[in-house]
Amino acid sequence: MSAQANLKAIPRLAPDEIESPPLSLGELTWRRFRRHKMAIFGVVVLILLIFYTFGGAFVVSEKYANQTETSLRLTGPSALHRFGTDTVGRDILARTIYGGQISLLIGLTAMTLETLVGILIGASAGYYGGWLDAILMRFTEAMLNIPQILLLLVMAKFFGGKIPNIPLLGRTFSGSVVAIILIIGFTSWPYLARIVRAEFLSIKENEFILAARATGTPPLQIIFRHILPNSIAPIVVSATLGVANAITLEAYISFLGLGVQPPTATWGNMLEGAYKYIESAPWLWVFPGTLIVLIVLAINFLGDGLRDALDPRSRTV
Amino acid sequence: MGTLLDVNNLKTRFHTPEGTVYAVNGISFKIDEGETLALVGESGCGKSVSMLSILGLIVIPPGEIASGTAIYRGADLLKMEEIDLERIRGKEIAMIFQDSMTSLNPVLSIGRQITETLHTHMGMNHEQAVKRTIELLEWVGISDAHSRLGDYPHQYSGGMRQRVMIAMALACTPSILIADEPTTALDVTIQAQIVELVIRMREQMGMAMVWITHDLGVVAGLAERVNVMYAGFIVEEADVDTLYDDPRHPYTNSLLAALPRADRRRDHRLKSIPGAPPNLLVEPKGCPFAPRCEYARERCWDENPVLSVVGTKHRIACWVDIKTGDLR
Numbered sequence: 001m002s003a004q005a006n007l008k009a010i011p012r013l014a015p016d017e018i019e020s021p022p023l024s025l026g027e028l029t030w031r032r033f034r035r036h037k038m039a040i041f042g043v044v045v046l047i048l049l050i051f052y053t054f055g056g057a058f059v060v061s062e063k064y065a066n067q068t069e070t071s072l073r074l075t076g077p078s079a080l081h082r083f084g085t086d087t088v089g090r091d092i093l094a095r096t097i098y099g100g101q102i103s104l105l106i107g108l109t110a111m112t113l114e115t116l117v118g119i120l121i122g123a124s125a126g127y128y129g130g131w132l133d134a135i136l137m138r139f140t141e142a143m144l145n146i147p148q149i150l151l152l153l154v155m156a157k158f159f160g161g162k163i164p165n166i167p168l169l170g171r172t173f174s175g176s177v178v179a180i181i182l183i184i185g186f187t188s189w190p191y192l193a194r195i196v197r198a199e200f201l202s203i204k205e206n207e208f209i210l211a212a213r214a215t216g217t218p219p220l221q222i223i224f225r226h227i228l229p230n231s232i233a234p235i236v237v238s239a240t241l242g243v244a245n246a247i248t249l250e251a252y253i254s255f256l257g258l259g260v261q262p263p264t265a266t267w268g269n270m271l272e273g274a275y276k277y278i279e280s281a282p283w284l285w286v287f288p289g290t291l292i293v294l295i296v297l298a299i300n301f302l303g304d305g306l307r308d309a310l311d312p313r314s315r316t317v
Numbered sequence: 318m319g320t321l322l323d324v325n326n327l328k329t330r331f332h333t334p335e336g337t338v339y340a341v342n343g344i345s346f347k348i349d350e351g352e353t354l355a356l357v358g359e360s361g362c363g364k365s366v367s368m369l370s371i372l373g374l375i376v377i378p379p380g381e382i383a384s385g386t387a388i389y390r391g392a393d394l395l396k397m398e399e400i401d402l403e404r405i406r407g408k409e410i411a412m413i414f415q416d417s418m419t420s421l422n423p424v425l426s427i428g429r430q431i432t433e434t435l436h437t438h439m440g441m442n443h444e445q446a447v448k449r450t451i452e453l454l455e456w457v458g459i460s461d462a463h464s465r466l467g468d469y470p471h472q473y474s475g476g477m478r479q480r481v482m483i484a485m486a487l488a489c490t491p492s493i494l495i496a497d498e499p500t501t502a503l504d505v506t507i508q509a510q511i512v513e514l515v516i517r518m519r520e521q522m523g524m525a526m527v528w529i530t531h532d533l534g535v536v537a538g539l540a541e542r543v544n545v546m547y548a549g550f551i552v553e554e555a556d557v558d559t560l561y562d563d564p565r566h567p568y569t570n571s572l573l574a575a576l577p578r579a580d581r582r583r584d585h586r587l588k589s590i591p592g593a594p595p596n597l598l599v600e601p602k603g604c605p606f607a608p609r610c611e612y613a614r615e616r617c618w619d620e621n622p623v624l625s626v627v628g629t630k631h632r633i634a635c636w637v638d639i640k641t642g643d644l645r
Contacts, residue, residue, distance in 0.1 A: 211420040214374060217434075221433075
């Protein structure tokens with residue numbers, strides 16, 4: 001009797017409902033990503049930070065952020081200056097907003113550059129192999145052997161001040177921003193290049209590549225349309241983490257005074273003047289420092305989530 | 318009918334760390350227009366490698382085409398620039414592969430993979446290519462092709478994927494279709510369907526075909542001529558009927574004896590060939606089949622026989638007449 005009651009409890013499904021359409025790769029990825037709580041946290045924090053830096057720009061002007069007021073130097077948080085003022089009396093809240101924009105800009109563009117160079121070098125080495133592979137990989141290994149920080153500092157010192165300021169969208173970007181983007185972009189690619197090369201080496205052995213060649217597909221099309229999309233997962237993960245890495249590196253060189261030059265603010269160079277006031281004026285470093293930690297953490301969580309979600313070997317649905 | 322492809326003395330080698338692999342050792346054959354040639358032999362005897370060599374799909378190094386010509390419509394494929402070969406591959410000579418599971422790119426939609434070929438070779442715009450792709454898919458028996466265009470390979474079954482491969486190969490109406498064991502990875506009922514489909518396609522398009530297989534059962538209903546390969550050599554070539562009625566090479570003879578037949582008693586034991594295929598790392602000396610051959614004579618160990626005529630369009634590479642057991 002109870003068995004019959006159980007049978008009735010099972011809802012009758014229409015044929016359409018039983019046979020749900022197969023999930024696409026995107027849907028599967030999203031399902032797995034959604035499960036990753038820290039990754040969702042990362043995404044939320046990231047969205048809030050983007051809203052903070054780009055939305056905040058509608059509330060305060062850049063001119064205000066760069067405006068010095070020596071009579072108000074080093075004042076603590078107050079109703080007028082909620083995050084306090086810095087050593088020359090600039091409003092720290094406004095500067096974290098504009099500095100955040102520059103930090104994000106540097107992170108994204110340096111990552112794009114890094115990814116492009118990494119893919120180009122890794123793909124050529126992995127696909128063509130032979131002497132080209134040997135030359136490119138020895139070069140990559142040579143790059144990896146030089147400590148990146150050292151390279152960054154030397155290059156920042158060398159190129160600093162050599163690139164003129166660039167007016168764009170009615171604002172002026174310090175030439176040092178471009179210099180930092182190029183320097184970070186052109187020193188960060190070796191890891192990605194090695195990942196891409198490894199992916200290409202394994203994917204090009206697949207029968208579908210032979211099949212593509214047998215239908216007369218030209219090499220460039222095989223590289224970009226057949227192999228690259230198959231190796232997109234590790235590239236996306238690596239690129240995501242590359243953004244966090246670029247932001248940290250920028251903060252590092254700017255902190256040492258070799259990065260982006262004031263009055264253009266970044267979260268990194270806001271810390272520069274703060275180390276003399278670690279105890280006497282903590283608001284100088286607490287706010288930009290917290291923002292750097294938050295954004296790097298958020299991006300790393302996002303990267304971890306993507307790594308798990310995009311892993312083709314993961315069978316979790 | 319004219320000769321489409323004339324392959325002469327093709328030798329392919331692979332230079333590996335263990336030594337040189339003598340994969341294909343000077344094979345010659347012709348394919349006439351509209352004709353179906355079967356290449357038969359056990360795994361590793363050089364069937365696929367010879368075809369891949371002709372299309373320039375061998376990776377060099379470690380591969381090496383040591384000698385030979387492959388004249389297709391007056392041009393030697395083996396000496397052609399890569400860029401010119403790309404125009405022949407897929408358009409003039411198409412190829413389908415053994416494992417349909419791995420022969421389609423998993424991240425590209427089915428439609429995209431076929432339209433791509435049409436863009437490359439036929440210069441079609443997107444709309445024309447899509448229209449033609451739907452036609453092709455329906456032609457090879459994919460129902461509701463229009464709505465399945467955006468599907469990915471993992472959403473197709475094995476048999477359907479092989480149908481897609483065939484559609485892709487036939488997209489540009491090639492004059493030669495090379496089928497590299499296209500039914501091996503499929504179960505028997507699907508095998509029959511695919512063979513039937515290919516036969517129908519051949520009739521409608523009039524293309525020549527090279528069917529690579531180790532399944533002599535499939536060959537009988539499909540091919541007009543058969544080349545039997547062993548250790549990188551062609552050991553017997555004949556019309557399909559001649560080969561089944563009157564096999565003259567000991568290897569072919571053993572292969573046919575190993576085949577289950579409907580006209581034999583159920584308890585009849587299938588004969589297997591003793592020994593194992595030769596090590597291709599050793600440069601061949603003497604007849605490669607001699608160690609496994611029940612007719613082997615002293616001469617077989619020293620001298621490798623060349624193909625010689627034993628009947629109409631029937632040649633074998635053997636010193637022995639298996640009917641009498643004496644040297645020929």
